[in-house]
Structures are given as structure tokens and as C-alpha cells.
Amino acid sequence: MKISVVGTGYVGLVSGVCFSELGNQVICVDKDQRKVDVLNKLQSPIYEPGLTELIEKNYREKRLEFTTDLSYGVKNSDIVIIAVGTPPLPNGEANLLYIEQVATEIATEMNDYKIIMTKSTVPVGTNHRIKEIVSNLTKFPFDVVSVPEFLREGSAVKDTLNPDRIVIGTESEAAMKILTDLHKPLTDNIIVTDIRSAEMIKYASNAFLATKISFINEIANICDKVGADVTKVAEGMGYDKRIGAAFLNAGIGYGGSCFPKDTNALVQIAGNANYDFKLLKSVIEVNQNQRFNIMEKLKASLTTLSGKTVAVWGLAFKPNTDDVRDAPAFEIISELVANGVKVKAFDPIAQENFRTQFNHPDIQWCESPLDAAKDSDAICLLTEWDVFKSINLFEVQNVMANPVLIDGRNVFSKEQISLTKFDYKSIGRPGIKNEKVLVKS
Ligand SMILES: NC(=O)C1=CN([C@@H]2O[C@H](COP(=O)(O)OP(=O)(O)OC[C@H]3O[C@@H](n4cnc5c(N)ncnc54)[C@H](O)[C@@H]3O)[C@@H](O)[C@H]2O)C=CC1
Numbered sequence: 001m002k003i004s005v006v007g008t009g010y011v012g013l014v015s016g017v018c019f020s021e022l023g024n025q026v027i028c029v030d031k032d033q034r035k036v037d038v039l040n041k042l043q044s045p046i047y048e049p050g051l052t053e054l055i056e057k058n059y060r061e062k063r064l065e066f067t068t069d070l071s072y073g074v075k076n077s078d079i080v081i082i083a084v085g086t087p088p089l090p091n092g093e094a095n096l097l098y099i100e101q102v103a104t105e106i107a108t109e110m111n112d113y114k115i116i117m118t119k120s121t122v123p124v125g126t127n128h129r130i131k132e133i134v135s136n137l138t139k140f141p142f143d144v145v146s147v148p149e150f151l152r153e154g155s156a157v158k159d160t161l162n163p164d165r166i167v168i169g170t171e172s173e174a175a176m177k178i179l180t181d182l183h184k185p186l187t188d189n190i191i192v193t194d195i196r197s198a199e200m201i202k203y204a205s206n207a208f209l210a211t212k213i214s215f216i217n218e219i220a221n222i223c224d225k226v227g228a229d230v231t232k233v234a235e236g237m238g239y240d241k242r243i244g245a246a247f248l249n250a251g252i253g254y255g256g257s258c259f260p261k262d263t264n265a266l267v268q269i270a271g272n273a274n275y276d277f278k279l280l281k282s283v284i285e286v287n288q289n290q291r292f293n294i295m296e297k298l299k300a301s302l303t304t305l306s307g308k309t310v311a312v313w314g315l316a317f318k319p320n321t322d323d324v325r326d327a328p329a330f331e332i333i334s335e336l337v338a339n340g341v342k343v344k345a346f347d348p349i350a351q352e353n354f355r356t357q358f359n360h361p362d363i364q365w366c367e368s369p370l371d372a373a374k375d376s377d378a379i380c381l382l383t384e385w386d387v388f389k390s391i392n393l394f395e396v397q398n399v400m401a402n403p404v405l406i407d408g409r410n411v412f413s414k415e416q417i418s419l420t421k422f423d424y425k426s427i428g429r430p431g432i433k434n435e436k437v438l439v440k441s
């Protein structure tokens, strides 16, 4: 098939590259000239494992092109994928400006029948709005189809090439057949539905996953009070197939460009239909508070924060990405600095992205986890990067002014901690106490 993808963010770029890997002819379009320049140098503007290799391979095999010329993309494709951003408006609703702009631009460049396939996450009714915009501007036939995207950052290529399911929301038999064939090499699990249900499946899926996270975080907070271990509780729950083990890792709450945005948007979608989505509102509130749990634990260990130096390990909202959109680290570091703390920050990949969005004279940017730990009064671990998991804790404690470790992601085991002299606190595992055994390191 000949495909063009409009928007080369995570979704557009990864799906474009993966469709070319499947043998399709793909043109990736972005209005951002700098992104297109980077891509034409066969580099990836985002850090995503395996992506650069696939860009190089498919570009060299002449199945993949990058351009700012939307007209060229539309005219030379049968399927046009919309993958632009739908960022939140101040009231939480999705901003559909980019979607509407792209729909207008596609309509004016059409030269034949096209399938317009929306991968952006859009509120129920948006694909019908796209249909309306396009039909007002073109005489050519077209079908609008909703194919929501479920990839995760950090494993986006793997997720795209091995999806759990593909959802195709359409009113057209012809478009359904073409898109089923397009996705068949990826999975047999293709769910065909009406457009509104497809749009809702995306929001409901993200909201449900966010609910699992807030649920386990509340269980963790109770575990802290009653002396249970949330990781064991999650394991015991997860073996029940009706519950499932995934997304039951307690921590500092969810961040990223999607869960916070999409949960708020779904509350608004419900509100616009006069429905008060109480459960999801609580999920959002629990998540907001969970970020500050770590501050309470830090205060409990240091007594006063003012004048202290705290190392922050991890700035990305999750490992294996350089994306810092809505990362809990922003609010946690702001709170630390507001409390008179000097912060020593380190992230193996996302540090530069974070620094360009948030800088402060009281933040020192460090070269390694050990560099950040040096002379610090405490460490707060915010992202579970491998480099932290595999660190020698004896070496770390020896360079610190005061060995306090607040593990916001439950990375370290009892065995790893027990022989160190760390005052160690994690999330919902109060039994993992420092045994105050001093050993030679
Ligand atoms: N980031 C993720 O992991 C996932 C995102 N989604 C959804 O996919 C959509 C896109 O998200 P991201 O990939 O993160 O987006 P992004 O915000 O990183 O990138 C969007 C791109 O679209 C480009 N763009 C905007 N208007 C354009 C126009 N008129 N012509 C050409 N290019 C244009 C921008 O320059 C930008 O490069 C959102 O609705 C998001 O909720 C869905 C699943 C996963």
C-alpha cells in the first residue's frame, strides 16, 4: 500500500516506520522542518529502542521518505494517517486544533479516493467532525476510519509490530477490507467496530490502566500503615487471570504525555454528556497526591529539608524514553527547591530534555548516579532505569554525606538493601527496613 503519515511524533514516526518495514511505501510528513531535517539525516528525533535501525534500513531500501510537503504525501498515497498531537486545553479537554488543521489541509490536497485513518487519540465524535470538514472541501470520495494507537513509549517499535489487538472503527466495508489486509501481518486479533466505539475504546483503555495504577498506589499507601508488602500483594492478585499482573507496580504515580491528558479528557467527555465520572476523578486525584508521598518519606528521614542536598535519580516519566512530558520529576523537584533543597539531578537519557524545560540555580546537573549521590543527604529514585537497578549500593553510600535512599519505584530488594547502612524507604513495603548492619565495602 502507499501510505502517508501526518505528524512524526511517537505515533506517526513509529507507525510510519513499521508500516514501511512491512513492505508498504511510506511518506512521513511533519510541518516541523527541524524534525524532517534530522530524519533525513537518518537520525531519530526521539529516543526509542530499535527505531533508528529501522529508519536507516527502510530509507535505504527506498520504502520510507520524510518531508514537510503535505501535498506530496497526500497525492502519493492511498491511506493518509493522521497522527498529530491532541494536547490538553486548560480545562482538560483535548485541543483539536491540529486535527482540524490537518483535515483541512488533507482535503485541499486530495486527488483521488483516500482512506483517512486517525491514529491520534480523539474524543468521541471527532472522526465525524473530520468527515464533515473534508467533505465540505473536496469533491473526491474518501472514508474516515478510527484506528487508535496503543503503543507505549520505550517499547514502541515492539508494541507496534506485536500489538495485542488492532481496533478498526469504520462505516465503510471497502475501507474495512483494505485496513484489515494492511494490519493482518501484525495480528489476527482485529476488532472491527463503529467509529464512536473505536474512539471510546482508546480512552477507556488508558483510563482503565490509570485506574489500576492508582488502585495499587492506594493499596501501597495502606500497606505502609498496616505492615504489608505491596509487591507481594500485587503478585498474589496478579495470578488471578481476571485481574492480571500488569500495571500493578506501585510507585510515584503515572506521568507521560497520555495517561494524565487522556484521563482528564475522558472526565470532560463524560461531563459534556452530563455524566459525572466520579471514579476517574478519584484516580486522577490519587495520582496527583502520590507524587508527593515521596516528599513525606524524605521529610520523615531528614527531619528538615532546608539546607539539605538531595540527589534525584531519574527525570523521564518512565525508563527507555527521553520524553519528560508530565514527568512527576517536575513537581517533585519544584517542591524540593521550594523547600530550600539543593538538587543534584541525573538521568541517563532524558536529562537534556528536562533541563531545557526546567532549570533553576539550585539544580546541579550530574554526569552519573554516583556523581549525583556524592555529598548528598539523600537520594530520591524517580525512574527505574537499569543503571540504577544495577548500581553498587555500597559504593553509593560511601560517597554520600548521609545515606538516605527513598526508592519511588520499589527497585531494590530486601537482600540488596539489608547489608547496607541506608535509611531506606520505598512505596508500600515497610518491612524492608534498614538493619543498621555496618559492613566493609
Ligand atoms: N506518545 C505516545 O506514546 C502515544 C500517543 N498517542 C496519541 O497520538 C497522538 C500523537 O501523539 P505524539 O506522537 O506523542 O505527538 P507529538 O506531539 O510528539 O507529535 C505530533 C507531531 O505532529 C506534527 N504536526 C502538528 N500539526 C501538523 C500539521 N498540520 N502538519 C504536519 N505535521 C503536524 C508536530 O510538528 C509534531 O511533530 C496524540 O493524540 C496522542 O494522544 C497514542 C498512543 C501513544
Ligand SMILES: O=C(O)[C@H]1O[C@H](OP(=O)(O)OP(=O)(O)OC[C@H]2O[C@@H](n3ccc(=O)[nH]c3=O)[C@H](O)[C@@H]2O)[C@H](O)[C@@H](O)[C@@H]1O
Pocket (backbone or CB within 6 Å): 121, 149, 150, 151, 152, 153, 154, 206, 209, 213, 246, 247, 248, 249, 250, 251, 252, 253, 254, 255, 256, 257, 258, 259, 317, 318
Ligand atoms: O495513549 C498512550 O499514549 C499510551 O499510554 C500508555 O503508554 P505510556 O504512557 O507510553 O507508558 P506506560 O508504560 O503506560 O506508563 C505510563 C506511566 O504509568 C506508570 N506506571 C506504569 C505501570 C505501572 O504498573 N505503574 C506505573 O506507575 C509509568 O511509570 C509511567 O509514568 C499506554 O500504556 C499505551 O497503551 C498508550 O498507547
